Amino acid sequence: MSLFASGVASIIQIKAWGPVGSGLLSIQGTSFNFVAPLIMGGTALKTGGADVPTMMAALFGTLMLASCTEMVLSRILHLARRIITPLVSGVVVMIIGLSLIQVGLTSIGGGYAAMADHTFGAPKNLLLAGIVLALIIILNRQRNPYLRIASLVIAMAAGYLAAWFLDMLPANTAPTNSSLITVPTPLYYGLGIDWSLLLPLMLVFMITSLETIGDITATSDVSEQPVSGPLYMKRLKGGVLANGLNSFVSAVFNTFPNSCFGQNNGVIQLTGVASRYVGFVVALMLIVLGLFPAVSGFVQHIPEPVLGGATLVMFGTIAASGVRIVSREPLNRRAILIIALSLAVGLGVSQQPLILQFAPDWLKNLLSSGIAAGGITAIVLNLIFPPEKA
16 A cells, blocks of 8 residues: 555645645655564554554554654744755755765665575666666756656667567566555554653654655756745645645555655756656556556566666765765854765765664664764754854
């Protein structure tokens, strides 16, 4: 049901229903931030004797309650104008892009399956990713706007054909015995609450709000929309509110919280297309993919190096977008110090998570995401370092 929920959430985010939604081309997807606390909470419930339906009911019920944290925060964002500056939001966008590059490189090497069978980084994986990457670059340098817009689709299609020619398509492409259509059942497991898990999840929703601010800022920037002023603040508030509401809806449909995906901004930057109508089409596709497992199965069998070659350049453009946002403020000694320390903390935690192994659980939950760690660092330093006089 994750794809179905992502499609519904994307429509809510893109359409902007009154105060809900950013009104930008911002595709939603299942957030990874909640994996660790949900695993810990589920393990504790099972250890305490809960069966699987009871455990799932408690997890989804607690998520529904905790998602209200983000909805409440969205209503007071206007009070944080001194905190949400181009410097802070630009640093967060930079960390998002730089953190995602590792994901792209992992796919280029063949993904985690290739790591398991010791074929990671095999020449054929690098060749396949290189074909996709080279095609994207060549097509983006063409004068024909349609070739630029379709560069990702053309490159990935060519990569898929090359994978077939090189006999690199996954072996398990045969149709499964799953049902033709899956109808979503709200609250399938019932409803429960795990009070011990509520506070950690509320904390993660606060962190997700910060990431959403960065994602919406990046989307505004690559869509040539303002990244300051009343319209920008309205979009931030609507986007964060939609994020919380979408996570609530996702829990109702028995799946995990949704959030804005930064990868979306790389696609906008590469293709030059920021139309919301494209977003509605993509959202409907996600809903269809969620309802028809056989269709989504085909998408899941795109070889990892093909995805890696396409995503590497997208993630790089997200980081570059962050640089552009930061450059809207004077890059004096104060700004450079804030950028340097924030990037060091954010990327350091991402690259060496064991640095927090002896920290209290609440601190680990707070800083386990490099995006959150770097964003919090930028906010704190921006508040305590006095502005330099002109």
